[in-house]
Amino acid sequence: MSATGTYRAVQVAASGALELTERPLADPGRGQVRLRVEACGICHTDAGAVHPHPATEPGIVPGHEVVGIIDALGEGVTRWSVGERVGVGFLGGHCGQCASCRRGDFVNCQDQDRTGLTIDGGYAEYMVARETGLVAIPAEMTSVAAAPLLCAGITTFNALLKGAPEPGDLVAIQGIGGLGHLALQYADRMGLRVAAIARGTAKEGLSTELGADHYIDSAATDPGDELAKLGGASVIVTTVASGASSSSLIAGLADRGRLVVVGASSEPVTVSTGDLIGRGIAVLGSLTGTPIENERGLAFAHAQGVKALIEERPLADAAAAFDRMLSGEARFRMVLVP
Numbered sequence: 001m002s003a004t005g006t007y008r009a010v011q012v013a014a015s016g017a018l019e020l021t022e023r024p025l026a027d028p029g030r031g032q033v034r035l036r037v038e039a040c041g042i043c044h045t046d047a048g049a050v051h052p053h054p055a056t057e058p059g060i061v062p063g064h065e066v067v068g069i070i071d072a073l074g075e076g077v078t079r080w081s082v083g084e085r086v087g088v089g090f091l092g093g094h095c096g097q098c099a100s101c102r103r104g105d106f107v108n109c110q111d112q113d114r115t116g117l118t119i120d121g122g123y124a125e126y127m128v129a130r131e132t133g134l135v136a137i138p139a140e141m142t143s144v145a146a147a148p149l150l151c152a153g154i155t156t157f158n159a160l161l162k163g164a165p166e167p168g169d170l171v172a173i174q175g176i177g178g179l180g181h182l183a184l185q186y187a188d189r190m191g192l193r194v195a196a197i198a199r200g201t202a203k204e205g206l207s208t209e210l211g212a213d214h215y216i217d218s219a220a221t222d223p224g225d226e227l228a229k230l231g232g233a234s235v236i237v238t239t240v241a242s243g244a245s246s247s248s249l250i251a252g253l254a255d256r257g258r259l260v261v262v263g264a265s266s267e268p269v270t271v272s273t274g275d276l277i278g279r280g281i282a283v284l285g286s287l288t289g290t291p292i293e294n295e296r297g298l299a300f301a302h303a304q305g306v307k308a309l310i311e312e313r314p315l316a317d318a319a320a321a322f323d324r325m326l327s328g329e330a331r332f333r334m335v336l337v338p
């Protein structure tokens, strides 16, 4: 299929602001497909591409929670068909050739595009993606509902799995926002006892509704002490971008507990050698997941009724929607619809 016409996309301008542009439609290259975008979530990681500190060249199209319909196949693509509905997350598709890929570690592929950072993402009517990055979307799930699960969802779902909790274990989720409100639901549906940790009491009611058994106000109490009083958490997933506040949770881990970090921060997480050795605890990070892990996460979410709370906006309102996400006012994920 040859490209004709143009499409609308929201790109990062030289000033760092988001601007709506019109671009010529391009054909997918070898091993790529072209998607007609149906929905794209706005993720905090998009701030790496956008004002005030753009890490990318002007002209990049942000967005890595993309759901669309395949409308053109590049040369050599046999796994996917035109008309199929697929998603693309932050990892834009592995190469299959590098040392990490040959070990089966596709997340750490050394030749992997970062959607919306190193290649154009989904704040657009069309997007071109590598076939190895594609995620099949369950037929019963709407594109808008699926979009935030492709980054925020898989990030927290996989973080919980990496903590390897057992049924009935106490797990804690620090930070009840775009990531945390999903983590609470996954943890509850996995049959775990769930403690939600956030500053203040404003999110207590919602946390309970989403599945939390305990609510810890980190402004009023020491969350590490509170978790210890509950017997200690076998897993703590911290979505807060603060090394210091993550460090304070170490005291709340059960023996052999794991602190799984998904909130990126420039500050270190500090942990004593006594805790590491004497209590056998571990601190680890988790970066989204592979397409097949994403499909497992979507299937789990669909079967168990895990749903992102979403504010939907038209593509033309991307700049305002992005600002709302940055302000922390969004409840909880913004999704753009072309």
Ligand SMILES: [Zn+2]
Residues within 6 Å of the ligand: 043, 044, 045, 046, 064, 090, 151, 152
């Ligand atoms: Zn993201």
Ligand SMILES: [Zn+2]
Residues within 6 Å of the ligand: 094, 095, 096, 097, 098, 099, 100, 101, 108, 109, 110, 111, 112
């Ligand atoms: Zn690779």
